Amino acid sequence: MQQIPLIKNVREMNQYFPITNMLIETEIDEFHQLIIHIAEHPNFDLQLISENKNKLTEIPNTIRYLVAGHLAEVFFYRQNILEKFLSQPRHFQIYTTPEAFHQDGGVAGGCYNPSRECIQLVISRLFEGFNATPGVCPFLHELGHMLDFFDAGTGSMKRSEGLYPGLNPKDGDLYNPLARDLFIKGKRLELDRYLALGRGDLTQPLPIGHPYVFQNDGEFVAGYLEMFFRNPNYFAQQNIDLFNAYVELFGYDTRQAWKEDFPHYVNANKSFYLSGQTPSKTKLTIPEL
Ligand SMILES: [Zn+2]
Numbered sequence: 001m002q003q004i005p006l007i008k009n010v011r012e013m014n015q016y017f018p019i020t021n022m023l024i025e026t027e028i029d030e031f032h033q034l035i036i037h038i039a040e041h042p043n044f045d046l047q048l049i050s051e052n053k054n055k056l057t058e059i060p061n062t063i064r065y066l067v068a069g070h071l072a073e074v075f076f077y078r079q080n081i082l083e084k085f086l087s088q089p090r091h092f093q094i095y096t097t098p099e100a101f102h103q104d105g106g107v108a109g110g111c112y113n114p115s116r117e118c119i120q121l122v123i124s125r126l127f128e129g130f131n132a133t134p135g136v137c138p139f140l141h142e143l144g145h146m147l148d149f150f151d152a153g154t155g156s157m158k159r160s161e162g163l164y165p166g167l168n169p170k171d172g173d174l175y176n177p178l179a180r181d182l183f184i185k186g187k188r189l190e191l192d193r194y195l196a197l198g199r200g201d202l203t204q205p206l207p208i209g210h211p212y213v214f215q216n217d218g219e220f221v222a223g224y225l226e227m228f229f230r231n232p233n234y235f236a237q238q239n240i241d242l243f244n245a246y247v248e249l250f251g252y253d254t255r256q257a258w259k260e261d262f263p264h265y266v267n268a269n270k271s272f273y274l275s276g277q278t279p280s281k282t283k284l285t286i287p288e289l
Contacts, residue, residue, distance in 0.1 A: 004060040004123070010035070013065055015131055018229070019073045022256040031072060034079070039068035043089045048123075050096040053104050066126045067092050070139050073229070077251030081165050081174055087155040090146075091118030098122050110138040112145035117157040119146055130230065130262040137226050144222035162217025162285065164225070166249050179248035181289065186242020187220070188286050198279050208238045210269045214282040229254055231261035 007013060010032045014020040020028055038044055046067055048056045075082035093116075095101035101122045105113065110121040119142040129137040144164075151158040152165035152174045161168065166176040167183055193207045194214050207214070213223030227235050228246040232254035236243040247253050273279070 004062050007061050007065055010065070013062075013069060016066060016127075016129065017069055017073050018130075018254070018257040019076060019252075021258070022252075031076060034072040034076060035065060035069045038071050038082070038086070039064045041086050043086045044068065045089050045091045045118075047091070047093045048096065049093055049100055049104055051100045051103060053100075056096075063094060063123065063126065067094070067139070070143060074140075074143065074225075074250060078166075078249070081152065084152055084155050084165070084174060085147075085150060088157075091116060093118050093120045094126065095120070095122045110142050112142050112149065114149055114157070114160075117149070119143065130264070134262075134264055136264065137230060140226045140229055141222045144225035145218060147225070148218055148221045160218045162221055163287070164221060164249055167245075167287075176248055179245050180287075182241045182245035182248060184287055184289055186239050186245055187284075189239055190214075190220075190242065191282070191284050191286065194279060194282060194284075197273060198282075205238055206270060206273045208235055208242075208269065210265070210272055211279045211282075214279065214284055216283045217285055220284060227265055230258075231263070231266050232258055233261045234266045 011028070013032075013035075014028070017031070020031060023031060039046075046059060046064055048059045048063065050056055071082065071085075075085070093104070095104065095106065101120060104120070106120040106122075110119070110125055112119050119139070121138055121142060124133075125138045127133055128135045145160070146157075147164050148160045148162060149157045150165055152168065152171040163183075165171060166174050167180045169175055169177075169180075190207045190209070191214075193204050194211075196204045197207070208227060209220070209223045213219045224242070224246075228243070228250070232243070236255060
């Protein structure tokens with residue numbers, strides 16, 4: 001396992017959470033208090049697993065902080081959704097090495113495992129994002145999958161419908177019809193642009209996400225969640241309706257946290273579409289209005 005530095009002062013963790021750029025001092029304190037609240041919550045089930053499926057009893061506080069912190073960043077302005085999300089046990093299985101991950105059934109570079117209702121991820125990937133190891137943000141991606149399976153109406157994990165909590169009319173108090181309308185409109189625009197490229201029509205703006213996230217509705221919600229929190233300026237510029245769906249859902253405009261986007265996704269996605277390769281088939285569907 002890589003050496004995990006322990007946290008001495010929680011503020012040193014701000015570098016992992018862009019939201020702290022837009023908060024005033026007292027709000028930054030509230031943000032860290034929320035992280036600690038999540039990290040100590042009885043339904044926050046974080047497991048650290050080494051090779052041969054060995055569950056470790058000691059979990060470095062940095063790991064606990066990073067996982068809880070991502071939840072805090074997503075739900076800082078929507079703590080009612082967070083409360084519902086934590087109303088039942090939520091499982092996060094973090095692995096010390098890629099071997100440990102594969103031995104315990106982990107697939108690809110990280111996954112949400114619906115039968116165990118848990119996110120599975122190698123520890124080193126928690127540090128990826130825009131800091132020391134620039135890249136995608138695998139935890140946010142898998143959280144997107146987890147939120148898709150989460151049924152905000154009952155608080156249980158159900159099945160993937162390609163929707164975040166708040167987008168489904170069955171979500172009870174948490175249902176946000178405006179966000180749903182914007183999401184449908186914005187998703188349809190992304191799909192139209194993607195299909196236009198497939199026909200060789202280059203006259204329309206590019207879809208924001210990579211073909212990977214156009215495979216199906218589940219990848220779409222996982223990938224676009226990441227991008228809302230990492231390249232909001234490009235996101236909003238390309239598709240303001242879809243962007244505003246996320247602002248409605250999560251209660252804040254992530255452009256305030258990013259003067260300039262983290263360019264990784266923007267560049268990787270654009271370069272695919274501009275390369276002339278034919279985008280692969282899509283199974284994306286549009287929910288009915
Ligand atoms: Zn995925």
